[in-house]
Amino acid sequence: MELFKYEKPLSLMSHAKRFGILSMILVLTSLGLIFTKGFNMGIDFAGGTVIQVQYDQKAPIDEVRNVLNTQEAYKGASVTYFGVDEEIVIKTKTSSKNVGTDIGDQVRELLKDTQGFKEVRRVDMVGAKVGSELREKGLMAMVLAIIGILIYVSFRFEWRFAIASVMALIHDVTIAMGMIVLFSVEVNLDILAALLTILGYSLNDTIIVFDRIREGIRTIKEPDLAGIIDESVTRTLSRTTLTSLTTFFVVLTLFLFGGEIINGFSFTLLVGVIVGTYSSIFVASPILMWLGFSVGGFRAKEAEKLKREKDKEKMRAMYEQGTL
Template identity: 35%
Template structure:
């Protein structure tokens, strides 16, 4: 006896509430854009420029005392946050201090970093500094441009690939699903203000690759079924294709999410943002493959395989499950 998460024969009508699901996606995308315009993103040092200092001490983090110790140094915008993680020991108190890039300097000098560390030691004598990262404003600007170009380049390459392999309607549907996934991911990060850095860009590119893989599986089965069922309406063919690949979709997404949940819980705060972005992307990517990409293809229509004149040709073995 083998475990079946999805029955062998499924007949879910994914288009039954098409306008509800598709409309909800459109509304969520618009809300994501509004949230982004209002709150923006919590850019990390990679994109803002400056210095990030991670501290660790057996004493409780006193943000006010840390800030008072650094105030005489006139460092400008200083952000101090305590880091919480279930994997930390009881006496492991961690804070993250972010200091803006100083005018005229690519990054804070080693002498200034040493002075900051001495000032913090006056508050917590046993304090240590596991990591110190500095990025200049010029470098951060280049990183922003490179990140945008990398995402746009990935989307362009995917459009070309889908267009060459399938009909152009499939390419439009796939890109619409990818834009849906990216916009919702950025909207969520803007809403909850999770730090947005180069690791999140890597996560977005991973989401793009995972989502298009899921969409291509459905589209590939749809292309086969368009040749197999010559006389069936396009909506039925797309439904059949989604149902035939549903087991694979759920199993792949489910097993990947199990690993990601383990990383979110046990992986520590350093990679939590990256893992959270991928987990969210898998959820919305699976949704968009089933409810966004296929809807676009249905709206645009797609040319059938007319190599045989008889529109009923090729349906002799249509009842056999491939």
């Protein structure tokens, strides 16, 4: 399906420097937010307690917040609905250091007089040490994913393609993290999963664009890489736009109607879909050009590779015919 039809290629690479400046500003701003404001670490990484409470009727969430704020240990606790209006989740960075103290009993005593209180259904605690280990393993997962991507793209394409794709991925994740900090999204395992999903989504988009560029180098009678990129990206623009819009509307639906529980996850994915689509065209492709990729050199290597394959086929045919 062709969403866009063009009589001539779009002149995208003529604006490469402008896109580069915009991306640099976004990345530097994101890094500034990360190092100055810092992440709002959730219980998964900072440690704390999750308490699920059930009510007979719609939970009086404002009343619950007011009651919890009367106790120093529970001030600033996050209180949200959990799937249905009759259940809420309380997240607090308080955890019991004494095995004889039951936080569930404390919360039950505090909330027993709130309207419609039924029971405390579960209490999950994450210690600070466990949170630190999860944080380190999460960071390691991202680093290993990026290294794996670098190796994969190097084998499938060429080292310049690999560097360009990894730089685009770092660009996407950095901006996504900057938006997380800007809007004080609580960072937990869901957010980590969203960031890893962004890596996969953005890489898929970039690989498709790079595949079309490589095909264009072989088939388009154009000596200039910028012209080949313009024509190749123009050809794949409809596909990229349709894929991105489809994903965007699905994630937007999750963000609007999925509830508080997956709000951070869907928000991070929304940012990732937008930035990932942008970077596949306006970041990865220009970087490939700036790294000095040689069209002539690539075509010479392809011709040599084709010659070797033909020689092997000729030798095999001679061997099968008994003339070798």
